[in-house]
Amino acid sequence: MITVKELFHAYEKGGAYAVHNANFTVEKGEVFGFLGPSGAGKSTTQGILTGLLPLQQGEVTVAGFDMRHPKREMFNKIGVSFEQSNAYGKLTALENLDFYRKLFDVPTVDPMKLLEMVGLDHVANKKTEEFSKGMKHRLTFVRSMINHPEMWFLDEPTTGLDPTIASQIKDIVKEENAKGTTVFLTTHNMFVADELCHRVAFIIDGEIKLIDSPRNLKLKYGEKMVAVEYMENAELKKETLSLVLEEEKNRLAQIIQKGNIQMMHTKEATLEEIFIKVTGRGLQ
């Protein structure tokens, strides 16, 4: 669905590269995550893939279209949800969606249905300048689904939303993906990446450091640990022990022998811990 070869992008001629020799593919039906801290080059890459920024150097195809010469038909096939909401404030939510759907030459989703999906149907006739940030974000999000996109670009889809709404948004992404929509998701939130993505790319200073599935990354980089809770002298104690280090393995055997275990489970590394291990930097 997406191929990117030797992609470079600089905002100023001769200036530093915001994206530096990126290479990746996104398969049809995949949720592919771009995970990296602020300024890593995520939005720049998404901008090039969606035709918002010109392709300066490298080869990029999206849904079969060469991004060197983006064609109008391509915009019928893609959906883009921006991090910053850009709804027209003087128009109501419904008017915004009605206006937007006219830009497409393909069948579109009933705007009321979209508003219902994110709990905005009761404010359908309210001007969006009166909306909270979270409401605007939800509107931008559903607007990006209006043309049944085959390829859906989501920039920080849950940032700044309360947990219930964030969870709703994640469920919608999962449902649409299950129906066959391919998703390119940029985020600095490792929980979102871990929950939604089949594969993630770690990006930092414009460079992709690695690409793999969250599961493989955890198996490859995660140290095997066991968290154990046990009773000792009528007191609940907790320890996290390595299954690799000899000393800690012996300690675990000792605790098991005493037999006062309350709870024991293996603990996997988080994507953020792995990100730090691989890149030497955090996600914030």
Ligand SMILES: Nc1ncnc2c1ncn2[C@@H]1O[C@H](COP(=O)(O)OP(=O)(O)OP(=O)(O)O)[C@@H](O)[C@H]1O
């Ligand atoms: N319009 C612009 N003009 C000049 N430099 C820019 C512009 N937009 C981004 N940059 C620079 O390009 C680099 C990559 O920025 P980009 O916005 O792609 O990162 P990001 O990973 O999306 O960050 P965030 O999560 O904060 O959106 C940064 O150094 C940024 O300062």
